[in-house]
Amino acid sequence: MSIAEAGEFGLIGRIVSRLGSGSATLLGPGDDAAVVRAADGRVVASTDVLVEGRHFRRDWCGPEDIGHRAAAANLADIAAMGATPTALLVALCVPTGLDVTWAEGLADGLSAEAGLVGATVVGGDTSASPTLTIAVTALGDLGGVAPVRRDGARPGDVVALCGRIGYAAAGLTVLSRGFRTPKLLVDAYRRPDVRYPAGPEAARLGATSMIDVSDGLLQDLGHIAEASVVGIDVRRDSFEPPAQMLDAAKALGVDPYVWLLAGGDDHPLAATFPPGVTLPEHWRVIGSVLDGAGVTVDRKPWTGGTGWDHFR
């Protein structure tokens, strides 16, 4: 059945029936607005939009995958403030000829990814559109801690990373060259594996700044460097790319460090910590904060490309 046949309320009904309920949800979908617990007295909020052909392709990802990706991009932003996500709101614009099962799959993916952190989809809106577009807003709770911003890094701090990096970018290259394997990389592009609890953990460990790496490590560290008025140096030897990535890079004639340093979509968290901090193993130290400006790799400028501009 197409979405045109299901109608607006038919579509909404089908989506809502697939959403779970969360402990922070005081009033879920079905009214003018949702009501979400904000016990902290503050709410963290972020919006990210995915546009077909620019952020995803339906022949590369199923609807559940795209739901996971759309949710992850937003939930990671909440985690990067040191907060725990509580709720998602979704604006879904769809061509009317699309099958309703696609929208149901998307709802399943959004709901499942949110469920990883106990959050739920509490509301949203739908419209017909020639361009399939998914705008997600995530809300989160700071649990009494100060938000970890981008502007607190200080010379001498260590730079650490939590979560996979380069995998999704490698998967995207693989898919764009017409391949479907290695599965590790393609799956990483389809469904990010984000360490959400590492956000609040970093806040507790005294992180001086933090960011969700969504557009490429060097570009996103550049935002921290600019906001904090510092320089950041990243060490190439701090990365241990998996064999599948090195093999794929060789086969495709790509420098794997372009994936690692400039690739997006994995959503690891990058944070700076005071010198001498003891970090859990899943936070890997990858560099240091310096006096100066900009981001270097082994103290040299990087010339291999830097992330995405969504209008180029």
Place this chain on the structure above:
Amino acid sequence: MSIAEAGEFGLIGRIVSRLGSGSATLLGPGDDAAVVRAADGRVVASTDVLVEGRHFRRDWCGPEDIGHRAAAANLADIAAMGATPTALLVALCVPTGLDVTWAEGLADGLSAEAGLVGATVVGGDTSASPTLTIAVTALGDLGGVAPVRRDGARPGDVVALCGRIGYAAAGLTVLSRGFRTPKLLVDAYRRPDVRYPAGPEAARLGATSMIDVSDGLLQDLGHIAEASVVGIDVRRDSFEPPAQMLDAAKALGVDPYVWLLAGGDDHPLAATFPPGVTLPEHWRVIGSVLDGAGVTVDRKPWTGGTGWDHFR
């Protein structure tokens, strides 16, 4: 300068520079997420999306108008819960050839409408897209009161309306027939005049249910009737359409009650109150809640059309 020439960060910088700051904003645009005060311990949240060609036309409305409309649609949803809006987040998808001044005008309109209630744009996202799309999320504060839902209307309650109705629908008909006057109606379509403080006021007055009338009065009262498991009867003689609306209706050969009862986009608040309530003058009693189901007009079914389905 086109948006492609300005680039993603150029565009964001231009937009952010035009946004004010509000008392509820603890951390505004520029980080992974915003932080907004939620003193009540709960946050009200709603998302509405506007798609070019379906919800607006650039030849009928300037960018400031569209900003006002996009903000109003969301702010009215917050008011309809009995809450006061605190913040907006905006996902803006734009064709790259669009001039940046258009996006700046949109930001001005969004910001100005939010400013009417002391709210501000605290964050968002931008992307290129072939289809101009504006998804807005509004947040709000209940200030200690219970949210006014759709499911609390009881037989014997009075139905009351606060704000203009039929004006925007009449303006839309006028524009779609190629006219630019009467100014009263065209301007009403371009910029809704929403009585936001009437939402929290209704909650204090004991409203048993409330809704933002966005898709047509009868359709939206139908949502209250369905959720509350009651019938609602609306009295035709309770409306006093202005002379310009009656004149336009006559000139265009339209029944003005189609605009009044089935037209959208004005965003008045409709609420039910216990019998015997004393309402301020700006709340006009338009009908009553009955045992039964569905919405009638002078106790008869309405056959003149009912609101919008965004997929038809």
